[in-house]
Amino acid sequence: MASSGKSAVVKAPEPPAELVRESLVLNNRSLGWITNAIAGVCEKPMPMWWWPAFIVSVGGMLTMFALIAYLVSTGVGVWGLNHPAAWAWDITNFVFWIGIGHAGTLISAVLFLLRQKWRTSVNRAAEAMTIFAVACAGIFPVFHTGRVWFALLPGYLLPAPNANAIWPQFRSPLLWDVFAVSTYGTVSLLFWYVGLIPDLATLRDRSKGVMRRFFYGLFSLGWTGSNRHWSNYEKAYLLLAGLSTPLVLSVHSIVSFDFAVSVVPGWHTTIFPPYFVAGAIFSGFGMVLTLLIPLRSLFKLEDIVTLRHVDLMCKVLLATGSIVGYAYGMEFFIAWYGGSPYELYAFKNRAFGPYWWSYWAMISCNVISPHFFWFKKLRTSVVFVWIVSIFVNIGMWFERFVIIVTSLHRDYLPSSWGYFTPSWVDIMTFAGSFGLFMTLFLLFIRFLPVIAISEVKGVTPQADPHHPLGGAKGHH
C-alpha cells in the first residue's frame, strides 16, 4: 500500500516517460491558434510559388483536354494500343489513379473506426486527394472506349436499353466497376462535404469579403455548432465511415475482378482482390506523403501535421508494401505450383521477357523502398520520406503496367504476339492528368481549409471537459 493516510485524494503515479503519448498538436497550441493557423492558409493571399504551380498545372490540364478532343475526333488509334495489347496506358492510368484515392478513404473512414486520433490532421487533404484522383481515374476508362458517345449513351455503361432494346450485361465485372467507381466517387464527395460543413461555418464567421461570406455561408448551410446538431452529425459521420470502409475494400476488389474474372494468364488469380487493395493503400499513402510533406512546411503547419504523423504513415507504407511484396512472390509461387504452362510462361515472360525493365522497376520501387522504414531515423527524416514516396508512386504505376501489358502482349499463339509502345498522345495525356489533379488540389488549398479544424480541436486536451487544460478544476 502506497498510502496509509486518510486523505480522500488518491494520487495515481505518473506513467513512465516512454508510455506518455506525444500530443497530437505540438507546443500546447490554443484552440484559437488552431483556427488561425488553418483558416489563415486559405484567407491570406497565396504565397509566390502558388501562381507558377497553378499555371503549370492548368497548362497540363488543358493539354489533356486538347488531347482527349483529338482522340475523340480521330479514334483510339492515336494511342499506342495494338492488337494483343488492347489495354495499356489507359487502364494502367485508371487503376493507378483509383488506387491513389484509397488512402484518403482509409484515413478518413478506417482509421476513424479504429479510433486513430492522429488521422484528424491529415484526413481533409487525403480525402480531397481521393476525390481528385477519382476524377482523374474516371477519364481513362470513359475515353478508352473511343466513340465515347456510345459509352455514355444508354446501353453500355448506364442501365438503359440501347438502340436494339438490349440492356447492359450485369454479369460483366466491367459493369460492376462502373457502379463501384461511381459510388465511390459520390460517397467520398458526400463524406468530404459532411466533414467540411463545420469548417465552412468557421470560415463564414471569419470572412470579411462579401463573396466569401456568401459562398461559405451558402455551403455551411447555417451551421451553428449546436450540440443537438453535433449529436446527429457525429452519428452520421460514424455511419458514413462505416459505409465507406466496406466500400473502399469493394472498389479495388471489383477493379481487380476486371482482370481476375478473365481467363488471361497473369490475370486469372484469386489473390487479386486483397493484393490490389493493399497495393492501392500503399500507393495512396505514397501520394499523401508526397503532397503533405511540402504542404506542412510551406504553410508552417508542422505543429499540426507533426513528425509523428509522418512516422505513422511510413509504418502504413511498410506494412502495405510488405503485403505487396508478398503478393509478388506468391504469384510466382502459384504460377509454378499451379502447373499451368501458360501461367508459368506469363510470369517468366514478365520478369525476363521484353518488358523485364518494367518488372524490375516495379520490384525495386515497391519491394525494396518500403523496407527502409524499419528504421525510425529514416521514418522521421522528411526529405528521405518524400523521396521514397515518389518511388512508391512510380513503382505502383509500373505495377499496373506490368500486370496489364505483360499479360496481354503475348497471347496464346505466337502469331498473336506484339509489343506495346506508348504514343506521344499516351504520354502527354497521362502527364496532363497530373495537371488536372494538381489544379484541383491547388484550388482546394486556395479556398478550403486543408486540415479539419473542428476535428483537430476535438483531439486536443483543451477539448476534454475532464482535463485540466479543458478547464476541469477538481476530481469528478
Added chain:
Amino acid sequence: MNSNRSKPHGLLAEFHTAADIFEAAMRCRDAGFTQWDVYTPFPIHGMDEAMGLRKSPVGWFTFCGGFTGFFTGMTMIWYMNKFDYPLVVGGKPLFTPLYAFPVSYEMTILLSAFGTLFGMFFLNQLPKFYNPLFKNERFKKSTDDRFFLCIEATDPKFGMDVTRTFLTEKCHAAVVELVED
C-alpha cells in the same frame, strides 16, 4: 416594425472552457429546461449525456436507404437481364443473386450514404440560413474558441430575470439577450 423593442429570442451565455459549458449544461438539464442548446466549435465528448439528449436516430435513415438500394439493385438486374430482354451469355443463368450482388452491394452503400446525409439534414433542419443567433457578433466565436449556451424564450420555465440570474449566478457566465425581428 412599430415597436422599438423586438420580441426576445432568449438568453445567450458565453463560456471560456469546455469544462465550464459542460457544468452549465448539466445544471440546465437538472433545472428542467427544454428549449435550450449549447453551441461549441467541436463536439464535446459526453455532452449528449450532460444535456440529457436521446440517441440520434440517423441510423434509421441509413437503414431505409440501404434497404432501398439493395432491393432496387436486385430488382433492376432481374428486370433487365431476365424479365424484359432475356439474353443468354456464355450459357450462364439469366438471373442469380450472385452475379447481381456486386452492383446491388454498391447501390446499398450509395443509397445508405444519401439516406445518412439527408437524414442528418432533416433531423437538424438544415439548411437554415436565418437564425437569431447570427445577429450576435460574439456568437461568431462559437466556431472558433468560445462556448455558448442559449435558453430560448419559448421554454416554459423561461423568465427573463430568473433565467438571467440562473445563468450568471449558478453558471458564472457572461449573459446577453437575443432578439428576433
